[in-house]
Amino acid sequence: MPRQEIELPYRIDYLSILDEQGKVDQDLEPDVDKDFLLKLHRGMLLGRRFDERLLQLQRQGRMGTFAPITGQEAAQIGAVAALEDSDWLVPSFREMAAEIWRGKTMENVILLYAGYNEGGAIPDGLNNLPIAIPVGTQTLHAAGIAYAMKYRQEKHVAMVFFGDGATSEGDFHEALNFAGVFQVPVVFVCQNNHWAISIPRSKQTRSKTLAQKALAYGVPGIQVDGNDVLAVYSAAREAVERARSGDGPSMIECVTYRMSVHTTADDPKRYRREEDVEGWVAKDPITRFEKYLKSRKIFTDKKIEAIEAEIKQEIKEAVERSEKKMEELGDPLLMFDHVFAELPPYLREQHEELRKELRQDST
Amino acid sequence: MAKMTMVQAINLALKQEMEKDDNVVVLGEDVGVDGGVFRVTEGLFEQFGENRVMDTPLAEAGIIGFSIGMALYGLKPVCEIQFSGFTYLGFHQLESHAARLRGRSAGRFTVPMVLRAPYGGGVRALEHHSESREAYFAHTPGLKMVIPSSPRNARALLVSAIRDPDPVVYFEPKALYRAFREEVPEDEETMELGRSRIAREGKDITLISYGAMLHETMQAASALHQKQGIEAEVIDLMTIAPLDDALFIESARKTGRVVVIHEAPRSFGPGAEVAVRLVEKSFLYLEAPIRRVTGFDLVIPLFQREKAYLPGVDRIVRAVRETLDF
Ligand SMILES: Cc1ncc(C[n+]2csc(CCOP(=O)(O)OP(=O)(O)O)c2C)c(N)n1
Ligand SMILES: [Mg+2]
Numbered sequence: 001m002p003r004q005e006i007e008l009p010y011r012i013d014y015l016s017i018l019d020e021q022g023k024v025d026q027d028l029e030p031d032v033d034k035d036f037l038l039k040l041h042r043g044m045l046l047g048r049r050f051d052e053r054l055l056q057l058q059r060q061g062r063m064g065t066f067a068p069i070t071g072q073e074a075a076q077i078g079a080v081a082a083l084e085d086s087d088w089l090v091p092s093f094r095e096m097a098a099e100i101w102r103g104k105t106m107e108n109v110i111l112l113y114a115g116y117n118e119g120g121a122i123p124d125g126l127n128n129l130p131i132a133i134p135v136g137t138q139t140l141h142a143a144g145i146a147y148a149m150k151y152r153q154e155k156h157v158a159m160v161f162f163g164d165g166a167t168s169e170g171d172f173h174e175a176l177n178f179a180g181v182f183q184v185p186v187v188f189v190c191q192n193n194h195w196a197i198s199i200p201r202s203k204q205t206r207s208k209t210l211a212q213k214a215l216a217y218g219v220p221g222i223q224v225d226g227n228d229v230l231a232v233y234s235a236a237r238e239a240v241e242r243a244r245s246g247d248g249p250s251m252i253e254c255v256t257y258r259m260s261v262h263t264t265a266d267d268p269k270r271y272r273r274e275e276d277v278e279g280w281v282a283k284d285p286i287t288r289f290e291k292y293l294k295s296r297k298i299f300t301d302k303k304i305e306a307i308e309a310e311i312k313q314e315i316k317e318a319v320e321r322s323e324k325k326m327e328e329l330g331d332p333l334l335m336f337d338h339v340f341a342e343l344p345p346y347l348r349e350q351h352e353e354l355r356k357e358l359r360q361d362s363t
Numbered sequence: 364m365a366k367m368t369m370v371q372a373i374n375l376a377l378k379q380e381m382e383k384d385d386n387v388v389v390l391g392e393d394v395g396v397d398g399g400v401f402r403v404t405e406g407l408f409e410q411f412g413e414n415r416v417m418d419t420p421l422a423e424a425g426i427i428g429f430s431i432g433m434a435l436y437g438l439k440p441v442c443e444i445q446f447s448g449f450t451y452l453g454f455h456q457l458e459s460h461a462a463r464l465r466g467r468s469a470g471r472f473t474v475p476m477v478l479r480a481p482y483g484g485g486v487r488a489l490e491h492h493s494e495s496r497e498a499y500f501a502h503t504p505g506l507k508m509v510i511p512s513s514p515r516n517a518r519a520l521l522v523s524a525i526r527d528p529d530p531v532v533y534f535e536p537k538a539l540y541r542a543f544r545e546e547v548p549e550d551e552e553t554m555e556l557g558r559s560r561i562a563r564e565g566k567d568i569t570l571i572s573y574g575a576m577l578h579e580t581m582q583a584a585s586a587l588h589q590k591q592g593i594e595a596e597v598i599d600l601m602t603i604a605p606l607d608d609a610l611f612i613e614s615a616r617k618t619g620r621v622v623v624i625h626e627a628p629r630s631f632g633p634g635a636e637v638a639v640r641l642v643e644k645s646f647l648y649l650e651a652p653i654r655r656v657t658g659f660d661l662v663i664p665l666f667q668r669e670k671a672y673l674p675g676v677d678r679i680v681r682a683v684r685e686t687l688d689f
Contacts, residue, residue, distance in 0.1 A: 088436075121469035129435065130467045134459045140425060141460065144432020144440075151388070151414060151438065158432075171456075174425030181420055338466045339505055341473070341528040344557055344605030 012212050015235055016225035020283050022291025030234045034298050040081055040229050041293060042307060044073035044286050047097025049311050050106060051260075053319070054113065058264045066113040067094040071227070071259030072191055074285030076161070077101055078232025079189045079252065082240045083159055088127040088149075090142040090160040092135070094191065098161065102128050106318035107325060114322070116329050117338075135196075136162055136169030139188065143175045146184035146249070157243040159187045159236075165196025167210050173217075176251065180217040185243035187236065188214070188251040191226065193258035198271035214251035226254025227285040230292075257283070332358065366544040372514035373403050373479075373535065375547065376521040377441065381411055387525060388433065390417040391426055391443030391479075400445055401481060401540055423453035427478065431461050434476040439525055447482035447534055448491035454499070461530040462505030474530045477521070482510075483575045483626055484673050485538030487666040494663055495574075495627040500532045501604035501636075507531040507556055508603040512577040514545040516601060519554035527556060536575035559607045561614070565594035568683055569614040571637055572624040573600040576674055580624050583679035595683065603633050608640040615641050619650035620686045626673050629657040651689035654682045 017028045051070050057063040069076065076098035080089060089095075089102050096109060103126045112119025112131075120130040132138035142160030149156045166172050167190060179186050190210050194201045207213060214221030220242075224231045232254055239250035257280040261268055268277075293299035336343065336351045343351065367375065381387045389404055389411075395418035398405030408416040419426050423444055430440035444450045450457075461474045484493040501508040509524055509531055511517035517535065524531040562577060563584050572580040577599050587593040596618060598611045615621050621641055623634035634655040641653055656674045664672055 117466065118469050120467045122471040124471065129472070130464070132460070134455060137424075137428065137456060137459060140428025140456065141432035141435060144429040144434075145436045146432070147429065148433045148436030148438045151433075152436075170422075171424050171428060174420070174422040175428070177420050177422065178425050178429050182417075338470045340465070340507075340605075346605060346608065 008215065009218070010215050010220045012209055012215070012221060012223060014223045015231045016228055017230040017234060018228045018288055018292055020288055022288050022295060024230070024292055028234065030230055030237070037293060037298060040077055040233070041286075041289055041299075042311070043077040043081070043097060043101045044229065044289065045307065046100065046311050046314070047073045047076065048286060049308075050096065050100070050315055053315050054110070055260075055264065057110070057319070058113070063110065063113045064115055065263050065265050067263045068260040069094055069096050071280065071284070072193055072256045073097050074229035074232055074289070075189070075191045075226040075254035075256045078229040079159060079161070079187075079236040079254070081233050082236035083157065086127065087156050087240070088129070088142070088145050088158040090129045090138050090145065090158060091131050092138055092162050092166065093131045093133050094163065095161045099128060102126065104128055106315065107322035110319060110322035111325060111329075114326065116326065117335070118329055136166035136172040138162070139166070139172050139175035140178070142186050142188075143179045143184055146179065146186035146243070147182055150182070150184050155244050157185045157187060157240050159189060159240070161189050161191060163196060164190065164192040164194065164201050164204055164210060165199065166190070167213055168204050173213070176214055176217040176219055176249070179249035180219045183248035185246070186249045187239040187243055188249065189236070190251065190253045191256055192253050193256050195258050195262065195272070197262045197266060209253060211251055211253035219249050219251055221251040221253065223253045223255060226256030227283045227288065229285060229289055256285075364546045364548055367514045367547045368541045368544055369511070369514045369517050369535070370401060370403050370540045372518040372545075372547045373521055374405060374407075376518045376525070377404065377407060378410065379551065380522055380525045381407065381415065384439065386437060386439045387441060388415050388417065388438050389441050389443070390419050390430065392419060392421055392445050394418060394443050399443060401537065403479075403535070404443065423449055424456050425453070427453035427456040427461070430476045430478070431456060431464070431474055434474045434530075435464065435472050439475050441477045441479060441525060444478060444480040446492050447480040447496065448494045450478070450480055457500070457506060457530065457532070458503050462503050465529065466505065473528050475528050477524045477531045477533055479533045479535060481537035481540070482534040483536050483538055484663055484669050485575060487669075490665065493669065495625070495658065497534055497603050498627055498632050501606070501633060505529070506604065508534070509556060509601065510534045510536065510574040510603060511601060512536065512539070512574055512599050515547050515552070516554060518547050519552040520556070520601060522551065523553045523556050526553070531556065534574065538575040539578065542578070554601070557602045557605045557607055559598055559600045559602070559610045561596065561610065562599040563595065563597040565596035565618070567594045567618055568620040568622065568687060569596045569598060569611060569618045570622050570624060570679070570683070571598045571600065571611050573603065574625070576624050576626050579674055579676055580679055583676045583683065586676060586680055587683055593683070593687065600633070606636060606640070608637075608644065611637065612641065612644045615645045616648040619648055621649070622654045622656060622679065622682050622686055624656045624674050624679055626658045628660045629655055630660050632657055651686045654686050656682045
């Protein structure tokens with residue numbers, strides 16, 4: 001009756017392909033074409049510039065609270081770039097770049113944060129869920145969606161995003177557990193940005209990595225440099241392929257950093273030092289990738305300027321479209337839309353009550 | 364037609380809906396091989412296999428959240444929570460997501476799931492196994508809350524709940540699971556959600572109830588009739604939300620006197636909503652204060668004192684007499 005170590009089926013790797021100087025590990029460099037690399041760059045840059053624009057709109061009082069993504073572009077774009085359109089994206093609330101990559105419109109993002117429910121609309125054919133604000137709860141939806149894919153014998157994959165804080169929520173553990181037990185095609189992507197509002201990663205858990213939590217559920221996990229878009233993409237592609245070929249779920253922990261505020265209602269000076277943030281500037285995912293693209297001669301400064309101008313224009317047009325749309329959405333009675341398939345009698349009465357009140361107010 | 368218990372009738376609804384529609388999937392703790400702790404899902408695992416009758420890990424948020432995902436993708440999950448007293452461990456999934464995804468996505472996504480759970484007292488159970496907290500769910504915009512009162516309506520309501528495009532919480536009065544049998548047609552039968560029914564006609568007073576308490580109410584009504592010739596009209600709500608007030612308002616206008624009966628705690632309970640609707644819509648017809656015969660505002664006591672807690676025939680009869688004498 002010896003006491004001996006039990007062998008576990010998985011271990012935790014750390015993956016990094018592109019270093020801070022933009023130098024690539026050629027053995028690990030993913031085999032993708034130039035256009036794809038340019039697309040990754042554009043997706044990240046658009047995410048950054050849009051974030052900056054939203055912050056301005058918020059500061060001008062034209063929008064309410066939102067959760068900025070700056071610094072986390074690689075973790076998002078690298079992951080969703082491994083999906084097909086027929087796959088599903090299940091976001092939390094800090095994946096704007098990923099949502100837009102997948103086809104969510106910028107004007108809908110603006111509408112939502114400007115306080116219009118219609119901003120949550122998802123057009124038919126786009127397989128994104130709306131954002132989920134209760135931390136960690138959406139992980140279960142992704143597992144259930146993936147079960148349905150498997151049940152219907154469709155070779156699709158669900159990818160769900162969540163933060164480091166979310167790994168303390170019970171739902172996250174239940175989701176990993178269900179996904180493991182039923183071997184469903186889901187990819188769990190954790191954006192470990194080191195903070196859950198003011199709570200540092202170290203106070204979230206004693207675990208050395210977040211990725212290792214997957215192991216407890218019989219699910220493979222990997223930790224990647226979340227500011228390295230090539231590493232995130234490679235890990236995501238591997239996980240997506242595993243899921244698609246019927247070999248079940250995976251978890252990817254992207255180690256990144258929240259460069260900005262938690263939300264526009266937050267003041268990080270209360271709990272972290274500027275120096276902590278500055279250390280991460282050198283690890284910026286976009287700068288690093290641009291260096292790499294230039295070193296591969298895919299890209300020149302001139303080309304970057306052209307893309308910047310294009311993005312600026314796109315964002316400008318989206319802001320204009322959203323403003324036009326807001327004018328159409330002025331009727332408060334719209335709040336009664338989309339409760340049930342049919343409005344029951346007592347809600348029709350309440351609708352009528354508000355309608356009369358609004359009519360009186362306007363006379 | 365066959366005479367069935369409520370357990371058999373619910374089982375029939377599940378079986379027939381599963382035969383008809385591949386999208387219907389049953390999941391929960393012990394619902395598969397074991398057939399459910401009350402045997403409601405008996406035989407389904409054998410007939411439909413483990414992909415459609417899923418024994419899940421023991422995690423209520425997991426069961427509910429997973430069901431939401433399945434429903435978003437177009438399946439029609441019918442999940443069982445072993446006792447309604449354990450729904451709270453997954454309540455946030457219902458409240459924050461099932462009820463809201465239609466609105467949040469501006470109509471793109473719906474959550475056509477059913478959550479079944481046995482509720483209520485009367486079976487000499489442990490703590491957490493006897494409660495009646497339908498108000499939590501009925502209070503949640505976007506959820507439907509259904510409670511049948513007999514084998515036949517249990518079957519028809521469940522079929523309608525499964526076909527409903529929105530999330531339905533379906534509480535089964537476990538005290539009635541095997542209390543009596545009723546003819547249940549073999550052929551498909553549905554019953555529109557959001558509709559109450561007249562369980563007994565009368566002109567002197569209106570008694571409004573649902574679920575297990577409907578039977579106490581019916582017995583009280585027949586005792587009143589036999590002993591004193593009082594003709595009570597009994598309304599069975601069946602759907603708590605969306606609440607159908609048309610029928611009971613019409614009845615109250617006719618009788619002028621109303622007693623509401625449920626085993627849920629009194630304050631902020633369904634009876635409170637019923638009473639206010641009556642005041643709002645038939646105030647001038649009322650000839651006596653609306654009475655509530657309900658559970659007390661306590662955690663339901665363990666079973667030695669349960670009988671004194673639950674509304675029973677005597678308590679209902681007394682409330683009726685006082686209301687008539689007012
Ligand atoms: C269930 C729940 N509890 C609390 C909150 C408030 N809250 C919003 S975001 C957040 C921190 C989340 O941290 P993390 O999961 O790391 O994601 P991040 O914000 O860093 O992207 C908290 C506490 C919430 N939205 N949901
Ligand atoms: Mg975080």
